[in-house]
Amino acid sequence: GAGVSQSPRYKVAKRGQDVALRCDPISGHVSLFWYQQALGQGPEFLTYFQNEAQLDKSGLPSDRFFAERPEGSVSTLKIQRTQQEDSAVYLCASRRRGAGNEKLFFGSGTQLSVL
Amino acid sequence: QKEVEQNSGPLSVPEGAIASLNCTYSDRGSQSFFWYRQYSGKSPELIMSIYSNGDKEDGRFTAQLNKASQYVSLLIRDSQPSDSATYLCAVNIDYGGSQGNLIFGKGTKLSVKP
Numbered sequence: 001g002a003g004v005s006q007s008p009r010y011k012v013a014k015r016g017q018d019v020a021l022r023c024d025p026i027s028g029h030v031s032l033f034w035y036q037q038a039l040g041q042g043p044e045f046l047t048y049f050q051n052e053a054q055l056d057k058s059g060l061p062s063d064r065f066f067a068e069r070p071e072g073s074v075s076t077l078k079i080q081r082t083q084q085e086d087s088a089v090y091l092c093a094s095r096r097r098g099a100g101n102e103k104l105f106f107g108s109g110t111q112l113s114v115l
Numbered sequence: 116q117k118e119v120e121q122n123s124g125p126l127s128v129p130e131g132a133i134a135s136l137n138c139t140y141s142d143r144g145s146q147s148f149f150w151y152r153q154y155s156g157k158s159p160e161l162i163m164s165i166y167s168n169g170d171k172e173d174g175r176f177t178a179q180l181n182k183a184s185q186y187v188s189l190l191i192r193d194s195q196p197s198d199s200a201t202y203l204c205a206v207n208i209d210y211g212g213s214q215g216n217l218i219f220g221k222g223t224k225l226s227v228k229p
Contacts, residue, residue, distance in 0.1 A: 031215060042121075042203050042221040043159065056216050091158060100207030100215045101147045101166060106158035
């Protein structure tokens with residue numbers, strides 16, 4: 001596609017509900033990142049893939065968070081038993097290669113509100 | 116824990132002035148540094164990248180890097196109200212098991228007053 005696509009754009013969940021957020025990166029992009037951005041803060045790293053390999057998941061805040069990219073393309077971030085503190089914008093970004101000196105392309109984000 | 120530190124601001128400058136944004140980072144092995152701009156409610160967009168010590172200029176923007184001091188800065192000359200946004204410093208992890216990972220600072224909010 002022309003850009004990084006994320007869905008849904010907005011998600012309202014009741015506390016305790018499971019949610020799944022989807023990211024469709026630019027076709028052919030090797031690297032894919034998930035970030036969590038709270039209001040007024042910078043993007044906080046969650047996890048990072050190169051192709052289907054999850055190279056770093058050290059930013060996932062708890063074992064309720066899980067991410068996958070099984071075929072090295074679309075990625076899903078799943079949050080189980082959502083809590084109010086999970087409310088944030090979840091940003092997905094992709095990069096053409098694995099090298100760090102290239103530009104990240106961001107999606108529009110999914111705004112998650114947990115009530 | 117690899118860290119990127121920025122003054123959260125807000126930084127307020129008059130139109131036409133120079134805005135100076137600063138960033139420090141903890142990982143001495145990092146080689147790639149970026150400045151992203153984020154308008155309210157929008158996603159970050161890349162405005163500058165820098166990889167070697169010294170200055171890099173692009174239009175009204177100048178990025179400065181000092182690896183010995185682990186310091187990156189962004190200067191915006193002739194600031195315009197349209198430059199009002201949050202500026203995010205990002206540092207790449209260039210070695211080890213997480214090579215290629217990109218860590219962001221919390222951002223500095225810039226306000227340019229007409």
